[in-house]
Amino acid sequence: MSLPYAILTALLEKPSSGLELTRRFDKSIGYFWSATHQQIYRELGRLEEAGQIRALPSPVPVRGQRKEYEVLPAGREFLREWVGAAEDPKPLRSALLLRMRAAAVVGSAGLRAELERHLALHRAQLDEYLVIEERDFPAERRGSEPDRLRHLVLRGGIDLERFWVEWLTAALEELGPEG
Amino acid sequence: MSLPYAILTALLEKPSSGLELTRRFDKSIGYFWSATHQQIYRELGRLEEAGQIRALPSPVPVRGQRKEYEVLPAGREFLREWVGAAEDPKPLRSALLLRMRAAAVVGSAGLRAELERHLALHRAQLDEYLVIEERDFPAERRGSEPDRLRHLVLRGGIDLERFWVEWLTAALEELGPEG
DNA sequence: GGCGATTCTGCAACTAGTTGCAGAAGGATC
DNA sequence: GATCCTTCTGCAACTAGTTGCAGAATCGCC
The missing domain is CATH 1.10.10.10 (Winged helix-like DNA-binding domain superfamily/Winged helix DNA-binding domain)
Structure with a gap:
């Protein structure tokens, strides 16, 4: 599409x-x-x-x-x-949020390891973005319009990864050591 | 899946x-x-x-x-x-971020209205979530384990919507009045 | 210059998700 | 008791995305 x-x-x-x-x-x-x-x-x-x-x-x-x-x-x-053009946002589909909801019903056995794995993946992606940001969009230089738009896109990626890192951290805390 | x-x-x-x-x-x-x-x-x-x-x-x-x-x-x-079970996160697919990137190449004409529309939609969804949170997970009561997991899921939804609201706000600011 | 690994392109077949439509059941209205 | 509207279920056909594989070109190596 x-x-x-x-x-x-x-x-x-x-x-x-x-x-x-x-x-x-x-x-x-x-x-x-x-x-x-x-x-x-x-x-x-x-x-x-x-x-x-x-x-x-x-x-x-x-x-x-x-x-x-x-x-x-x-x-x-x-x-x-x-x-x-006008185009509605696609409804969210997150297998991870869904799994957490399933865990509320059938128990969270084994979920902890999986959350930790995802946390590591999201941290890695975040780091990758941050390296790119430092390389392509250094703080001092205020780029052209296209540059600023591209930076905005990257910022979106960065903040989305930050969101996941924070959510997963909170989830792990909530689950406790056994989950 | x-x-x-x-x-x-x-x-x-x-x-x-x-x-x-x-x-x-x-x-x-x-x-x-x-x-x-x-x-x-x-x-x-x-x-x-x-x-x-x-x-x-x-x-x-x-x-x-x-x-x-x-x-x-x-x-x-x-x-x-x-x-x-182990299941890798699906790679992100955001038409909106993609469009912003396209705008960096062919210009951002007409984009502003669309961003404003999305902002309104995300604000509405956020409000909906907040109403549910207040109804189902009042601050004082500390629920059972399943309740806390369900609340975590809802929190994920809330923070994702907050992310979009903030990103869209920043994008509109960056675009300026004409975009 | 022959051989094997890699690069590049693509076909075929599949699963997931979407859209349009239609038929049966049952209640509402006259 | 005929007609119409809504509810509920489902078929059919489509688009999007994924997976497995295979053939041609090319490059490195001996």
């Missing part, structure tokens, strides 16, 4: 082949909209079909050969329209 | 028919794992098939007639195991 827009954004930031995109979806843009290489290849096909991107001319267009894509004006316009 | 567990939890809290479950998924348990009536009916069928729930005996088992389901011991055990 948002995948085509994610791909257009990524390609505008830098024209890429399918695999390059896949790698960039493992970090950077993928922090906020993840995708597998399969989804990406399929969507590249659709976007090309729709005339929103094109493969840079290459000698032999055969299977197994890398194709670099760039965004066409129609694709840029398509993305521009989406930025201002 | 988590839907069967959500349904088992809901049915353990109270045996219900498909439609009752659907209504409860529009609030309460559905705040953390939403589902449409279609998903619910299909999953009820599967769970019954698998011997984890059963329809309470009714005179005429025909189409169009309400069926009330209850959880069988196998279903309770199935849920209990899931509570302690």
Whole structure:
């Protein structure tokens, strides 16, 4: 649903082949909209079909050969329209909150270890974000408008991870040593 | 993926028919794992098939007639195991953060109104949660273990909404009056 | 220059979630 | 007692996302 827009954004930031995109979806843009290489290849096909991107001319267009894509004006316009479009937030789906609720009914046996594991994962992700922030958005320099927007996005990621770290910490405290 | 567990939890809290479950998924348990009536009916069928729930005996088992389901011991055990199982957090997918990133590339025209709309929605959800908290978890009373876990879940919802309210407020400030 | 590992692209088949619609039951109204 | 509206259940068809695998190109190594 948002995948085509994610791909257009990524390609505008830098024209890429399918695999390059896949790698960039493992970090950077993928922090906020993840995708597998399969989804990406399929969507590249659709976007090309729709005339929103094109493969840079290459000698032999055969299977197994890398194709670099760039965004066409129609694709840029398509993305521009989406930025201002109305689209309701998707309802929350959190397996972890759900599990806690299940634990209230059938008991919290074994939950503690799992919460600790998630806590470690979220702490790691938070650290990763903080490194990126320090590298790309140093405190002193007040960047351009695009820079400030990108920083805002990263800030969102950071505060979301902080939320999870805090919630998990509180949950572990509440569970006590046995849970 | 988590839907069967959500349904088992809901049915353990109270045996219900498909439609009752659907209504409860529009609030309460559905705040953390939403589902449409279609998903619910299909999953009820599967769970019954698998011997984890059963329809309470009714005179005429025909189409169009309400069926009330209850959880069988196998279903309770199935849920209990899931509570302690290892399951990685799903990567984040936020269309809103993605859009902000797209705005950094193609401009933020029209985005402001959308952010304001989302802000209002998140504020409303937050208020809803706060009313529930006051009703079900008054400050003075320190509840039982299950109560405390349920409160923790609600707290998660509350703090997530607070996060969005704060992020959206910061984003609107950053965008300035034109965006 | 032949061989094996890796890179890059993609097909096929699957599960999860969504949307549109429709039929049966039962109550409300005249 | 016929008609209409609502409730409840469910089928069918769709879109989105995931998983497993496989073929072609390329690169490193001997």
